Amino acid sequence: MTTTNSSQGIESSPFTQKHSGLIRIWHWVTFLVLSASMITVLINSTMLNPGDNIGLVQNQLKEKGVTVSEEQAFAVSHEYEDKMWDVHKWLGFGLAFLLVARVLIEIALPGNEKIRSRIKSATGLYKLSNGNEAEYRHYLNVKKVYTLFYLILLLMALTGLGLAFGRELGFTRPIHNAVKTFHSILQYCMYAFVLIHLIGVVIAENTKDKGIVSGMIHGNKALE
Numbered sequence: 494m495t496t497t498n499s500s501q502g503i504e505s506s507p508f509t510q511k512h513s514g515l516i517r518i519w520h521w522v523t524f525l526v527l528s529a530s531m532i533t534v535l536i537n538s539t540m541l542n543p544g545d546n547i548g549l550v551q552n553q554l555k556e557k558g559v560t561v562s563e564e565q566a567f568a569v570s571h572e573y574e575d576k577m578w579d580v581h582k583w584l585g586f587g588l589a590f591l592l593v594a595r596v597l598i599e600i601a602l603p604g605n606e607k608i609r610s611r612i613k614s615a616t617g618l619y620k621l622s623n624g625n626e627a628e629y630r631h632y633l634n635v636k637k638v639y640t641l642f643y644l645i646l647l648l649m650a651l652t653g654l655g656l657a658f659g660r661e662l663g664f665t666r667p668i669h670n671a672v673k674t675f676h677s678i679l680q681y682c683m684y685a686f687v688l689i690h691l692i693g694v695v696i697a698e699n700t701k702d703k704g705i706v707s708g709m710i711h712g713n714k715a716l717e
């Protein structure tokens with residue numbers, strides 16, 4: 494679909510749209526914090542995996558003349574993993590804060606920039622059946638995927654906060670384990686979103702939506 498912006502005479506796709514300053518700041522801060530959070534998970538499941546470091550701790554101590562059991566070596570390597578989980582937890586608090594901020598930004602956004610109103614107007618255009626249905630449908634699907642992302646982030650934040658404050662909330666061991674499993678499964682939804690999103694914006698930038706990425710930087714302020 495192409496629409497003509499009357500004031501600029503710009504031929505633009507529905508993805509060429511204004512992004513308020515607050516959304517742009519929110520987007521890039523979320524990108525940084527979420528990436529850092531995923532990196533902590535990656536480091537803990539590779540370099541700092543306690544099981545993999547038992548031999549390393551035992552060997553280092555042996556060179557200093559101390560022999561320790563596997564259990565004792567595990568306790569040491571586990572401490573390093575825990576330190577990184579602490580970093581993950583604080584980044585997670587940051588993400589929970591960013592989610593609340595996103596809700597507040599949505600309330601503060603001008604009417605035509607709200608997700609709901611963008612979905613509503615695109616649905617109206619789709620129903621016109623003017624030959625651009627495929628592109629309207631794609632636009633609507635992209636917006637639905639963003640909504641799904643916010644839902645996944647909400648579930649990650651709730652389960653993450655459950656893990657952080659489980660003791661205070663009176664979680665029993667089985668509840669804690671269930672929350673942990675759920676939190677752990679959700680991570681794959683997050684990786685899927687990030688992957689699909691990155692591939693999507695790169696394809697868009699290289700095909701019909703040139704400038705979509707810089708639009709998330711300068712906001713397409715020239716548009717009406």
Ligand code: HEM
Nearest residue numbers: 530534578582585586588649650653654656657677680683
């Ligand atoms: C949204 C806010 C988030 C909060 C508040 C949060 C909090 C936490 C906490 C407190 C833990 C337990 C750490 C420990 O064992 O001491 C944890 C574990 C974990 N988190 Fe998060 N997290 C969040 C987001 C994420 C994200 C975005 C990912 C990855 C995409 C992720 C993946 C994981 C994984 C894989 C574990 C380990 C679970 C296990 O041991 O089975 N978390 N998180």
Ligand code: HEM
Nearest residue numbers: 508520523524527528608635639642687690694705706709
């Ligand atoms: C952790 C990584 C990322 C996350 C979680 C993320 C999340 C999001 C979300 C939720 C939106 C929709 C915002 C709204 O509510 O309107 C969005 C839009 C956008 N993002 Fe990202 N983003 C990430 C990384 C990136 C990167 C690296 C780029 C650029 C290379 C990028 C480019 C864009 C663009 C151009 C849009 C607007 C596209 C449109 O209008 O549909 N994002 N992103």
